[in-house]
Amino acid sequence: MGETTTILFVTSNQGKIAEAKEALRPYGIDIESYNPIPEIDEIQSSDLVVVAADKLMKAASNSNLSSSILGVMVEDAGFFLDEYEGFPGVYSSYVHKTLGISGVLRSLKGIENRNASFRCVIGIHIDGENFFFEGTCNGIVSDEIRGKNGFGYDPIFIPNEGDGRTFAEMKLEEKEIFSHRAKALKAFVSFLEEWKQSPTSNHGNGS
C-alpha cells in the first residue's frame, strides 16, 4: 500500500489493539491507541452498528487529530449465544465482568445447543465521513475453560473453521485466520486501497 498510514484506535481494550496491530501491519497500516475519555460512554442498543456509530461520533469529536493520523477507528463487538437468542451480544462486556466465563459455562450446563458467534462492527471516520465494516466468526462453546491467550470469551470459544482448540489456545496470528475482528479489518483494508485511488482522495496515487 506504499507509505505507512496511521489510524487512531479509540478503545479501552488492549486485546483489540494487539489484534488490530497484528492484522494491519502487513498492509503498512499502523495503529496508534487512545484510551477514551469518560465522556465516551456506550449507549445501550441491541444493534452493534448503532453502538459503533455512537462511539464513532463521540470518538471523532473528542480526539485531537494530528496531520499524521488518517482517521479515527472504534469497534463494537459481542459474543452471541444461539440458545439465548443472541444474549449477551451487545451486553457482552457487562456479562463478562459480572458472570464471567465460568458463569456462562454454568448457565449452559446440560444444554445441547452450544452454538455461538463473535460479531464485530468497526467504524472509521475518514475525511469527515463515517464507514462501517462487519465481521462474524461462528463456533461452539467449549465444555471447560481452555487456554491463556487472548481476552474476554476466548477461553470458551471454539471456532468452527479451526481444529478444535479455543481461541485462547491459539497464538494471536492463528486467531487472526478466523476472527470476526480480522474479517472486519480486511474489509476495511480493501476499502482503503480503493479509497486511496479515488480522485476525491488526496492521500493516494489517484490524487
Ligand code: ITT
Ligand atoms: P471498547 O468499547 O473500549 O472498545 P470493550 O471491551 O468495552 O472496549 P465492547 O463494548 O465492544 O468492547 O465489548 C465487547 C466484549 O465482547 C469485550 O469486552 C469482550 O468481553 C467480548 N469480546 C469481543 N471480541 C472478543 C474477542 O475477540 N475475544 C473474546 N471476547 C471478545
